[in-house]
Amino acid sequence: MKEIQGVDLNSDIGESFGAYRVGNDAAILDVVTSANVACGFHAGDPEIMAATFAMAREKGVAVGAHPGYPDLWGFGRRVIPHSPGEIERIVAYQIGAAQALAHYSGHKITYVKAHGALGNLTQTDPDVALAVTRAVRAVDPNLICLVIALGRQDRIAREIGLTVMSEIFADRTYSEQGLLVSRKLDGAVIHDAEQAALRVVRMVKASAIETLSGNMLRTPVDSICVHGDTPSAVAIAARVRQKLQESGILLRAFK
Amino acid sequence: MKEIQGVDLNSDIGESFGAYRVGNDAAILDVVTSANVACGFHAGDPEIMAATFAMAREKGVAVGAHPGYPDLWGFGRRVIPHSPGEIERIVAYQIGAAQALAHYSGHKITYVKAHGALGNLTQTDPDVALAVTRAVRAVDPNLICLVIALGRQDRIAREIGLTVMSEIFADRTYSEQGLLVSRKLDGAVIHDAEQAALRVVRMVKASAIETLSGNMLRTPVDSICVHGDTPSAVAIAARVRQKLQESGILLRAFK
């Protein structure tokens, strides 16, 4: 009997702050199986975090800590200079804060995914990849590392012995080396929902990343990253979900 | 055979921030048995916290989370308006962050004590006392509440069923109602080390708070709060420690 193939669908949420509201958290929580929750350094605050964890719990969505640089003004998208040791400490701090507020809201952090500029560096910079991984291990080695497939942290976290969940992006294209094409280049972002959904199904079924030239680079594909910051992003996410289900692929949070 | 009487000695530490340094943390850690570590909202940062936890571990000093209002400029000494629910979330957040970084540094948070203006309100305001207590219980009901003896949180935390550690102050005088005399009044602060030390020994032996008129108000006396922010404060703390030991009272962290 054939095993049913499954995959996780993740998105960043909880990125509001104080009186400021961003994203369509309620809508995207109806689509994804895992939610990456901002921890108050680049976005989010204790009120937003607790409310987001409670909403995810009600909707049966798994939650992960989504630590970023301490940079509310830059939304975590700028590389703020930190030594690897400093990265360990800011990531550990944020994981702990998220664990406490998830617990407060009757939920539980099961994984960690680095945000924005910090997350991008985990793909390419071995020191940053190691620092984030060491922080996860120090706080709780049972936490899963949600990492960019084929990136530096993907390899390092596996070597260290942590459980790893490799993600691909629903709306981003890949170079022949398996790196995300820079947003500054044409063709970096896929805007058509149908195209994005069909491509995701191909990658999940093949367990591979599809490059710009059509090459398939083998990798575990445990999760699909989608966005919820605009109505059209939510529409793409919903289409991806639907296509995966139509293809007989089970949507479920990892582990 | 007579039971040996014991008491804990606690102080606030880890209150530096970035390039700014305050306090004599290394010196006070040689005196106390428990250290209340700032959590990054009113003082402290992930670097300071991790280093402070590591130093406390090396010196065999127990560590507690010391959450305060989000008010670095005011050092947590101003009442920043928060609803009880908001207090629950900011306290839970800070406890979690402290737990993670303590764990990162090979140590473990065993108790929680509210800082500054927030701590003062736990003595007199039942809503704030309850909010802090509920945050502790929500994050981990095994955490001890370090509270002001005879204050509101003292009663509330016991009613809720948490373990409570009641503290008296080595250098502060008490009204007939057992409240701390306001620092704005003459005689509120005891500056003489010998006088402070002898008074502490009387209170510990009697298990009571000594009021300005000499009345003794019965209360558990589980911990003595001392200060480490100036050389003279450390000297008072050291004298208190010495006098307690000379009186046959065991210095040890609670639990």
Place this chain on the structure above:
Amino acid sequence: MKEIQGVDLNSDIGESFGAYRVGNDAAILDVVTSANVACGFHAGDPEIMAATFAMAREKGVAVGAHPGYPDLWGFGRRVIPHSPGEIERIVAYQIGAAQALAHYSGHKITYVKAHGALGNLTQTDPDVALAVTRAVRAVDPNLICLVIALGRQDRIAREIGLTVMSEIFADRTYSEQGLLVSRKLDGAVIHDAEQAALRVVRMVKASAIETLSGNMLRTPVDSICVHGDTPSAVAIAARVRQKLQESGILLRAFK
């Protein structure tokens, strides 16, 4: 020959921050004659401020500094404890920052209006009213104080000899004492655009505040405060503008 009556229309703008966007600044700038621009303490940042000043200049709208408490999380709506002297310094700081960025954008700050919780206190607390006024005078005595009509700062700023612009609110009702009815009470806010507009015209023509019972309390009425944070708020503001113009009242920035 009869003098043409004129009045100013003001609104808070420039309240976005970093990646966070609030308000319909472009739309409200087409309606008002004066714009109160957040100065980076409770909202706004140097990027937002410079862009807002430039947009106001292009649309021929006067600009004022809109200082608030240093409280981005609370959007300036909480009373953060400050001594009168501290209020002087935080207000002076923000005025200067706004002056520099207005100048940078080819515009010029002509007035100052306190924001949110700080602004509310200028209506009722003489110490706060004096502190804000003293800050304005210290930075530049030619700056106009935009104040709540019949409030404490209205009287104090006139006594000190500064130029004062007294404002009424288009969508708020007044007690018999001329105080704003608390938003917590029914009937505090007027939601109907036509009703708000007609009432504003009555108040401007009578140079008086209309109380809940219909009494008219005499006061200079130099400016009308409208809101731009929601599409319906902008609609009310536009209706107020139209009705004033239809009534032969000239819309123009003060001075």
Place this chain on the structure above:
Amino acid sequence: MKEIQGVDLNSDIGESFGAYRVGNDAAILDVVTSANVACGFHAGDPEIMAATFAMAREKGVAVGAHPGYPDLWGFGRRVIPHSPGEIERIVAYQIGAAQALAHYSGHKITYVKAHGALGNLTQTDPDVALAVTRAVRAVDPNLICLVIALGRQDRIAREIGLTVMSEIFADRTYSEQGLLVSRKLDGAVIHDAEQAALRVVRMVKASAIETLSGNMLRTPVDSICVHGDTPSAVAIAARVRQKLQESGILLRAFK
């Protein structure tokens, strides 16, 4: 009749924040003729700024705005990613805030010097040098630019037509290209007060920078940068002052 040669002596001050205190501001103000005052982004706050301006006024010391990156945690010593345009706006904002609080304290900002990582970039990065210079010009073209002698901003600010004051460092050595030797290298910092003072006199008299090999690179030498953050730094500053005076060089603020 020979003209009396004069030079300015400048130091960073006002770098405390809230309850945190750094530096020996009162002591260094007795030595220098110009004080670079932090503007609240990397250090300082409205209270510190106003008190510092008042103290400088009493002691007859000129004051300059000392803007830095918005990075209290890093004390302005980290390069926080900003576009040139963003640098213009954060610098303009800080100059304006400093002008207002100087005026509030009865003093007047006469110059601008970039701080820390931002200041270092003005020596080597033409885009940053231009951005800081453009901010100064936009706020007030009469403000003097205090720049690193022979650096990028030195040339650019002169080209743009602003008044420039070129500074050398009392305790830092220079490469053959006239660049500051990195602090990471041996010999970068001069710790001996006598040696530093004699060298400063040579450089002022020769109107040149002395390189490690003893070469003298011709440049205007309008100001000497000294430090006041430690007692030994103040001692070096005082020795430099004394030697200059003994050499018949007049100590006086520029302009």
